[in-house]
Amino acid sequence: MSAARRLATVAQLLAAVVLAGVLVAGVLFPVVGGLGVTARNSASLLDALPVELTDETPAGNTVVLAANGEQITGFYDENRAPVTGDRIAEVMKQAMVAIEDARFYSHNGLDVQGTLRAAVTNLSAGVVEEGGSTLTQQLVKQTLLQTADTPEEAAAATEQTLERKLREARLALALEQTYSKDEILTRYLNIVYFGQNAYGIQAAARIYFSVDAADLTLPQAAMLAGLAQSPTSDDPTVNPEAATTRRNQVLDRMAQQGMVTPEAAAAAQAEPITLVLGAPPPRGCVQATVGAYVCDFVQRHLTQTLGITQEQLEHDGLTIQTTLDPELQRAGDAAVLDTLPMGDSLAGMFTAVQPGTGHLLAMSVNRVFGYDVADPAQESYNLNVAASQGSGSTYKVFTAAAALARQYSQYYTLTTSDPYVSRVYRDQGQPYDVRNAGRYSATLDLSTALYQSSNTYFLALEDALGSVEEPVRMAEAAGLFQFSDPGLAQQIIDENRGSFTFGAQETSPLALASAYSTFAASGTRCLVTPVTGVLDRTGQPLLDAEGQPVVRGDQCTPEAIAPGVATTINQILRRDVEPGNPGQTGSRAYVAGHQIAGKTGTSQNNYSAAFVGYTPEITASVMVLNPKQNEDVGGFGGNKPATIWRAAMAPILEARGSGEFPPADPSVVNGNTRPVPGCGSVDACRSVLAGAGFVPQTQTVDGSAPAGALLGTSPPAGGRAVVGQVVTIRISNGSAYVAPAPQPAPAPEPVPVPVPGPALPPGFPGNPPSIPGLPTN
Incomplete structure (x- = not known):
């Protein structure tokens, strides 16, 4: 051993001896005589423990659950999974005590004898082989370090000062007075760092061996116990030789202390370290196992609406109960990809909500949630929430509902020319006119015009209403603008945009689904919500600053739309999907045996196509568009969107069934x-x-x-x-009038020549007297 190294070891020994002599005195007296060191807090052992050492020790990972309880992902900085003592293998507890604190069950938190023994051992070896702190002292140190809120608190938990050691010793004694040995050991095993970002024995057992802490074997437990002192240098994934040496030291110590037989220890030492590496739990929305874009919406809802900080998500061990329907989500994912490949320039978005609750059920798109801008298949911007293109004639439902609310009846009939020129609305100061996309009867009633989607009829219907205000207010009542600029509805009204009924306004797929769900729910509007509960680490509802649960239930407004208007609209829109209705546009969405209402839409120049379909239980919109630039989508709302809708919904409806819509309201039908x-x-x-x-x-x-x-x-x-x-x-105006050609004068009829016949006697019955003015035979 070199002289310098020997001097360093002697210094460690002297420090240990001094510390061993003063720890108890420092705990019992406020001032350590001759050293001038004052404990930070009262020296009384009766002082209350800091909250960090009672119920605020590091929590596990925050978990995000689907509606059926399936784990979607988690939020965490340090991978933790605390478990109770009965879920930790006994051999693991023995291994940790053997290598870290052999006198654990006999001391009261401080081990003067162990400190001296460790100093002697280290001096003899020339290196530090044993620590002088008890497991209880280590628990104090790690708890204060890992719960530190500031760099200053973290530094105070690890500073190499006698003052810190005295405080640590006092708290260790207090812990021993408060908790049982098994509780202290369990807490230590749940907090100690094992490398690979695994904090606590359960996380470590899953990472290194893909087992639970309860199922660890003797060799596995010994290896993990050995990692506690130096998780980096003894990491078995990078330095298996060092890990093996350290594991064998633990096994020797267990045999020496009678925890295992020498034969069992030797057999375990003969085994090579066999790792079965497990992946860490999914972390963040990028790693969500299903519904990554729903996860993104959930995270924003938690932090921006409910006021939960990202720090809380990553460190407080919350349980987030979401509304995600995994089966519908997976069906939507498959349906979108069957029509549009991943990363295609056209994005297909399937977005579903539950009528009557506003619960967000699914968000599918042919993109992977990620941040690699060079990969066209990755997208971190939630396209299901974004408003980038219009949704076309899907907006006609709001004009139709406004007319029904005005008591126009579903039989309200208009005859229009094609093109039709508005008498109310203007287009940049010029007359505003529209044409139909196809051949339509000039005369239609409201019901037929809606499901067949006549443009000329609906501009004429807007004319009859006199302004765009009522259709816009109807859309607002349905919830269409909940993700828009708060002033957008009034701006459209102030500008009296006749194009409103044709869906020219950029539209969010989620907002579109939500608005139609108000009709599906017979007029009850619900704000979209992705979360039904947030539980704290104890399983109780998380409370806000006023002591109220941060999640307070669904936010719904009954009769936001008159129920009779909504039910009548539903019955009309069934004709757009269900068989037997000539001129319908959404027939590709039909699933046999189910009542389905829906409406197609296509924006100008075919830059987007949409279909919104719904049953009484599920409302889903589908939009197809290029979110980055204008591109012809190659069809109408009844093509790709309706096809995606059916592909997503068919397996769900076939598995779960569906209900029936309430009948139309006769007073609304007749108006x-x-x-x-x-x-x-x-x-x-x-x-x-x-x-x-x-x-x-x-x-x-x-x-x-x-x-x-x-x-x-x-x-x-x-x-x-x-x-x-x-x-x-x-x-x-006579523009198409063609005057008939002149007809030639008719040829004169020949004059018959009378032929004399036999004379009849006067008064004979066959020869009546002549009567002037009557035709004769």
Whole structure:
């Protein structure tokens, strides 16, 4: 041994001797005579323990659970999984005591004899082979270190001063007075660091051997006990020789102390270290086992809405109970990828919520949640929540509902030209007109126009309502704007955007699903919520600063939309999906045997396509679009979106079944309408329409009749309209009139020549007297 090294060892010995002599005195007296060292706190053993050493020792990992209890992921900085003493193998407890504190069961927290023995052993070996601290002292030190909230607190827990040692010793004695030996040992085994970011024996057993702490064998327990002193240098994954040597030292110590027989120790030493490395628990949303984008929404909800800090998530051992439906999530994932490959320029988003609760059920997209911007398949931005493109004619439901709420009835009939020019709305100062995407009957009622998705009818319906305010307020009542700028609805109203009914506004897939779920729930609006409970480390509801649970249940508003309006809309939208309805657009979403309502939508230039479908139990939207730039999606809402919806929902509906929608409300179906009377001229129409309580208004339109000729009314004669409503008298402008060709004069008929017959006697019955003005045979 070199002279310098021997001097260092002698110094350690002297320090140990001094410490051994003063520890007890330092605990009993506030001042250590001659040293001028004052304990930080009262020296009384009756002082209360710091909270860190009672019920605030490091908690386990925060776990995030799906609605069925399946673990999705966790949040943690240090991997911890505390277990009770009965879930730790007895051989593990013996191994730790043997190598770290042989007199553990006989001392009262301080071991003067052990300190001196360790000093002698270390001096003889020339290296530090034994620590002088008891397991109780080590528990104090590690607890204060691992619960430190500031760098200053962490430094105070490890500073090499006599003052810190005295405080540590006093707290160790107090711990021994408060807890049993088994409780102290269990707490120590749950806090000690074993390397590989594994804190505590359960985490270490899973990481190194893929077993629970209760199932550790003698060689495994000895290896883990050996890691406590130097988890880095004795790490078996990088230095198996050092780990083996240290393990064998533990086994020797166990045999010496009679914990195992020499033969058992020798047999264990003969075994090579055999690791069965386990993966650490999933950490964060990137590692979520299912529903990574739901996890992202959950995390933001916890920190931004419920006020739980990220620090709490990573260190407080919370249990987060989410609303995620894993089966629906996996079905949605598969459905999206069956239609659009992972990382395709087009993103397909399936987003589902539960009507009547607002519970977020699933968020699927052909992207992997991740932060590698160079990988087109990775995306950290939650596209299911983002509003990047419009959702087209899905917005027509809000205009239809507004009309029903105005008592227009589902039979409200309009006759429109194609294109139709609005008499109310303008497009940058110019007349606002729309065309239909396909061939439609000029005359439609509200029900047919909605499920067939006539553009011209719905602009005319907006005209009849007089402004866009009622459709926008209906959308607002349904919850469409809950993820938007708070002032957006009023801005649309102030600008009187006639395009509102055609879904030109950028729309969040989640908001779209949520709004339609209000109809599915017969008019009850619920804010989207992804969490049903947050439990603290003891399994009790986490409380806020006012002492109330941070999660206070669903946030729903009954009758946000009149129930009769909602149920009538549902029955109308069933015609868009279920068989037997000519002109329907969502038939590809149909799942046989189930009542399904839905609506398709496609934005201008086909930059996005959407389908929203729902049963009484699940509402799901599907949007397909390029989130980074405009791109033709190659179809309409009844194509890719409806196909994805069916693929996702079919296995769920077939496994679980579904309910039936309530019937339409007869008073809403019929509304406050009356028949539109017929009329034969423009002047006659003005008169009879006014007399029936309507407001007649003429409109010149393209027609094949002569200019000025009456083409009819809109709504037509026999249709239904609301009292006080404008009824348009449609007059031909003659643009398509073709005058008939002149007809040649008819040839004169030949004059018959009378042929004399036999004379009859006067008064004979076959020869009646002639009567002027009647045709004769």
